[in-house]
Amino acid sequence: MAAFAHDDNSVVVVIGSGAGGGTLANELCQRGVDVVVLEAGGHESIASFVNDEVAAFKQLGWLDHRTSSGSWRIAKDFPNLPAMICKTVGGSTAHWAGVSLRLREHELSARSIYGDIDGANMLDWPLSIGELAAFYDRAEEKMGVTRTHDIPGLPGNNNFKVFYNAAKQVGYRSANTGRMAINSRPRSGRAACQQLGFCMQGCKMGAKWSTLYTEIPAAQATGRLDLRESCHATRIEHDNSGKVTGVIYFDANGEEQRQLARIVCVAGNAIETPRLLLLSESSKYPDGLANSSGEVGQNYQRHTSGSVFATFDEPVHMYRGTSMAGIVTEESGHHPGRGFAGGYQLQSIGFGLALTAGFINPGGWGRSTTRAIDEYANMAGLWIVGEDMPRTSNRVTLNTNEKDQWGIPVANVHYDDHANDIAMRAHGYRQGRAMYEAIGAKNVFEAPPFPSSHNMGTCRMSERPLFGVVNKWGQSHDIANLFISDGSQFTTSGAGNPTLTIVALAIRQAEWIGLEMNRRSI
Numbered sequence: 001m002a003a004f005a006h007d008d009n010s011v012v013v014v015i016g017s018g019a020g021g022g023t024l025a026n027e028l029c030q031r032g033v034d035v036v037v038l039e040a041g042g043h044e045s046i047a048s049f050v051n052d053e054v055a056a057f058k059q060l061g062w063l064d065h066r067t068s069s070g071s072w073r074i075a076k077d078f079p080n081l082p083a084m085i086c087k088t089v090g091g092s093t094a095h096w097a098g099v100s101l102r103l104r105e106h107e108l109s110a111r112s113i114y115g116d117i118d119g120a121n122m123l124d125w126p127l128s129i130g131e132l133a134a135f136y137d138r139a140e141e142k143m144g145v146t147r148t149h150d151i152p153g154l155p156g157n158n159n160f161k162v163f164y165n166a167a168k169q170v171g172y173r174s175a176n177t178g179r180m181a182i183n184s185r186p187r188s189g190r191a192a193c194q195q196l197g198f199c200m201q202g203c204k205m206g207a208k209w210s211t212l213y214t215e216i217p218a219a220q221a222t223g224r225l226d227l228r229e230s231c232h233a234t235r236i237e238h239d240n241s242g243k244v245t246g247v248i249y250f251d252a253n254g255e256e257q258r259q260l261a262r263i264v265c266v267a268g269n270a271i272e273t274p275r276l277l278l279l280s281e282s283s284k285y286p287d288g289l290a291n292s293s294g295e296v297g298q299n300y301q302r303h304t305s306g307s308v309f310a311t312f313d314e315p316v317h318m319y320r321g322t323s324m325a326g327i328v329t330e331e332s333g334h335h336p337g338r339g340f341a342g343g344y345q346l347q348s349i350g351f352g353l354a355l356t357a358g359f360i361n362p363g364g365w366g367r368s369t370t371r372a373i374d375e376y377a378n379m380a381g382l383w384i385v386g387e388d389m390p391r392t393s394n395r396v397t398l399n400t401n402e403k404d405q406w407g408i409p410v411a412n413v414h415y416d417d418h419a420n421d422i423a424m425r426a427h428g429y430r431q432g433r434a435m436y437e438a439i440g441a442k443n444v445f446e447a448p449p450f451p452s453s454h455n456m457g458t459c460r461m462s463e464r465p466l467f468g469v470v471n472k473w474g475q476s477h478d479i480a481n482l483f484i485s486d487g488s489q490f491t492t493s494g495a496g497n498p499t500l501t502i503v504a505l506a507i508r509q510a511e512w513i514g515l516e517m518n519r520r521s522i
Contacts, residue, residue: 018091021267022211027510049202056201090212101496157321308432344386384428
């Protein structure tokens with residue numbers, strides 16, 4: 001692995017090593033660019049992952065202090081954990097379930113297709129499906145997404161079989177084990193899925209794609225990657241002209257360091273990325289970096305979600321097998337006759353007992369909750385995941401009254417459901433309930449949203465600088481050598497899990513940065 005000097009101002013500094021940062025770093029290294037990756041977390045491995053939901057959360061989760069506010073139930077149930085993101089090499093690709101879906105044309109053009117929606121800050125992406133298609137192809141090939149590139153789908157576990165039969169009974173035709181970045185057969189030196197059931201705790205088989213053991217090692221093999229673990233970025237600096245010049249961070253020993261840079265790419269997730277930009281205020285940028293529009297931190301989106309669990313006469317053991325390999329897509333279109341704009345997916349989901357008990361009715365107790373726990377072995381589950389509306393008031397800000405371990409203001413995440421989100425969730429609950437009741441469910445439980453790992457929109461793309469933070473390449477409208485490289489770029493959330501799009505955008509961004517560096521325009 002390379003080791004670049006702190007005063008080497010020719011390097012690209014990438015903050016974060018997840019789907020966006022890890023992929024971008026590798027793509028740049030493959031193009032001959034020297035890259036320093038600053039990762040706030042430590043370095044786990046396939047060997048060190050633990051098949052224990054609680055222990056794995058403590059091992060991988062971003063446990064630094066933050067706060068939340070708003071009317072969303074998360075602010076009550078999980079006030080210091082508004083999102084399940086990871087603090088580890090590989091970022092949230094260690095935690096994600098592997099669902100790999102493309103955005104669709106109506107989701108990229110939501111402002112034009114949905115029209116004005118009261119209380120929503122709608123905007124079209126400055127990108128079309130045509131511009132993204134080739135990069136989606138490359139991302140699917142890189143990640144080994146099932147049901148693409150002649151890769152067979154995963155087998156269905158018991159939870160999926162219940163889900164599949166329930167879907168067929170109510171007339172859904174699309175139910176299958178989905179497009180998953182999990183090997184259904186050995187591929188790229190990694191094993192096939194063995195159905196261990198701990199996809200979201202770090203895959204001990206390495207069957208699930210993660211930048212931890214794909215992109216990062218590939219980048220290191222080029223001799224152009226300097227990966228710095230346990231290095232927490234606290235500020236991005238700039239010169240008198242306004243160009244960024246480097247990053248201030250605390251290293252693994254708690255010492256403050258400065259890494260100079262030709263280009264800085266921020267990929268810290270849609271909560272920590274705007275936080276870092278806001279922390280980097282100066283006399284030239286009094287509202288934070290890249291924030292002339294005032295849009296940094298605004299339009300936080302997390303997907304409209306909720307879960308439906310049902311119990312049956314016979315055992316299901318939903319915790320066995322791939323956590324989320326099951327999908328129904330019929331509800332993902334834009335059909336306003338249902339009473340809401342946009343759409344949602346239904347995805348099978350299986351948790352262990354501890355998480356199931358925590359999510360069915362967080363903080364609650366009583367007969368219905370205890371009955372659900374008692375019947376856990378006979379339980380099946382599905383997740384509603386749908387497009388939520390961007391809102392100016394849903395935002396990430398700095399809480400100057402609360403400090404982290406470095407003495408720096410923490411992020412506050414404020415969120416209120418839009419009426420469209422509420423209507424969509426209610427529709428999803430009805431459909432999920434109808435599915436399970438159609439095949440003889442004894443009891444059905446509607447569970448509230450849990451802290452989401454789908455964080456998007458806080459530094460959104462826009463055609464015009466007035467309405468967003470970055471252009472269609474993820475380049476700041478304000479600062480030519482500052483890029484956003486994660487889900488913060490999303491103009492709208494769409495209904496599909498975001499990781500595939502983050503990877504596709506990172507591949508595209510790396511290609512463009514490489515060309516512009518060769519032209520010496522940045």
